[in-house]
Amino acid sequence: MKTSIKTLLAGLALMAPLSAPAFAETLRWASSGDVISYDPNAQVDSFTQSVHHMVFDPLVRRNKDLKLEPALATSWEVVEPTRWRFKLRQGVKFHEGQPFNADDVVATIQRQIDPGARNRENLSTVVGVEKVDEYTVDLILRAPYPLLLNDLAAIYIMSKPWMAEHDALKPGNASTGVVTYASNHANGTGAFKLKAYEPDSRSVFEVNKDWWDKPQHNLDEVEFRPIASDATRVAALLSGEVDMIAPVPLQDIDRIAATDGLKVVENPSLRTIFFVFSYRPELHATPGQPNPLRDVRVRQALWHAIDTNTIQKRLMRGKSRTAGMLVAPAVTGYDESIDVPLPYDVAKAKALLAEAGYPNGFKTGLACPNDRYIADEQICLAVASMWAQIGVQANVSVESKTTYFPRTDKGEFDVYLLGWASLPPMDGFSPLQALLATNDGTFGGSNADGLSNPDIDKLAHAAASELDETKRVQMLKDAFRITHDQVLYLPLHQQPVAWAMNSKVDMPQFPDEYVRPWFAQIKK
């Protein structure tokens, strides 16, 4: 390998801008995993999409309260039930200087709905896109669909000339092994430009001075570093190598909070943790006997037997939010009057069991992952001992998420733990369609345990195409009320999202767990 003085000098010159000048405000943050790719259509990873949002803008985006607001589209109207018209923002430029117009949106949507796009389903109802004029675009839908804006908030607009130049108009694809230039380069209109990307090491972003929006941050540079090992990530924060870590390993929260110059920010996230019941004719634990979980009184008894207070205080260190329904307050379809857990009452639980014909309880399996949700394994063990109080013998089985989730899909468990964040749409339709509706190939994709309720199915299919928002939200609430009254699922809590940062960093935290540096301030 020949190295000339020239290459060395070039290398040194390259390194120079990476060490930021003293006056620049750099935010260095570390997370547990790296982005999978910088190609928006090459993955369905929620963390990766959150990092992309620094570089790209969607047509509509979420504001500080997570409400939808105009971004690259300034206004929209429903021309026909299956045709939406978007007016685009003028005078916007991509990071490499290309002007933004309708062609970019058309090319982006076509790339998104290409059968080869890994995340094709994130915009599943759109079947076509038409350019009306330089700054107007029509989206053609398969059927009337109320959640188009929610979906569009996760679709990042790319530059057509840039994609054409780098032969990236088609998305990268795992099954065919297509890798594009877009996998490790990015050219968006967002608040930050991607300056360097070293897989598994770091991504460096610099502020986009020509951003169309008024910046609410004072950063010049953001450096993102993946650090997989929990202990090393905490060490990097303690040694001052990074300003922020998200997520924080639970066992280190107290230690970091007690360290001078560091703070921990914790709030309940959108992710609701709950138990799923099997509705099959028999349980795996007791083959040959009818399934007791099909009796609503048994399910109520199981809920009454759980001491949610202790779980919240002991296992979740007081940081979770006890829940009575499947969606968090920020999600559309939430209703305070439904969000009421059944009270902890062992006597009542026993009475209900006896009434259902199980005075001495019964046997069931109880499954949990041990590396997916906060304190997941401990929750299972605690609940098993609480259920033992009313005579229900739960055989706890715990395994890694890599084998656990395929087994939940195959319906191999009697009762198991699951979490649901309702992202990206942040709408109650997500659990309604995937968890509550009967599994028929298009609905009930995560309902593998035979739950089937005709009233809920009616509501789910009606809500799918109801464009009147008031009516639609009422349908969601009706469905959640049935879910609560019938205890179709047993909600526990919303788990917290925990970040730790240097005291001089002011970074708002969001329940969807996105890190949004365009709202961050570094105090002088």
Next chain:
Amino acid sequence: MIRLLSVRLLQAILVMVAVTAIAFVMFRFVGDPVASMVREGATQAEKDAVRAALGLDKPVVTQFVKFVGQVLTGDLGTSYRYQQPVTTLLLSRLPATLELVIVATVLALSLGIPLGVLCALKPHAFFSRLTQSATLVGISMPTFVTGLLLILVFAVNLRWLPSSGRGDLVDIGFWQTGFLSLSGLKSLILPSITLALFQLTLIMRLVRSEMIDVLSSDYIRFAFARGLPKTYIYGRLALRNALMPVVTVTGLQIGQLIAFAIVTETVFQWPGMGLLFTNAVGYPDVPVLAAYLLFVGFLFVMINMIVDILYTFIDPRLRTR
């Protein structure tokens, strides 16, 4: 000679076939990648489509035949997670791992040999005893504990060295090196010490015991009787003979090191092949896992074969067999 070589080659091929089969069978049981590849709330139809696209819906035998066919043509498949050819991924992570392994090996040899000689020459000196007990710690402490302790002392408390990453890199062609920048060199120190520690202790103890054996042999005693200078006896006559097994062990250790680098790379977020492997386990990114296993298997088979062949050249008695 020719016969011996061809027998060795045949054995190597058989071992590789076995490794391929084990790699394939093992990863049937690590879990299902489809769950990681579809969005939350995906319908059954979506999951089935992904499964079919990856060929995971076909019978296991068909899958295995396809896998072996691919491996034979040098195609290690496409990573499920990164959507890139596995060969490209491994090659892009190779420089990091090799630089770490080379530095660790140099460190282990340059410290291990002198320390071993010292302990052999002055077995009762305080320093020798100290070294002896220190190596016990080195041999018995798990790699990740060593790594975290070093991070705690040198990164968190003293703040001298970075806790993770490779620092600033310089591109030389396709090779990204950390040798040419201050931060790159600083980043190398802790992970290479962590990785070298086990090897260092091994070499040190080996050199010491070999040295003690050689020093008690006749020709050394006669050399002293002839009044040859001490340095000549220890350095030229004794150490050279004592180093023979060290060469063998070091060769075999390089394969071990590349495999052992998994833990070190994970602790220090060192973007090499070991970290790629760790990240692939949780996904599970089966093509990457299988390729890594094949790579390590291939490495061991090659090193063993080369050592065997070298022996036949060195030792004439083996040639006639």
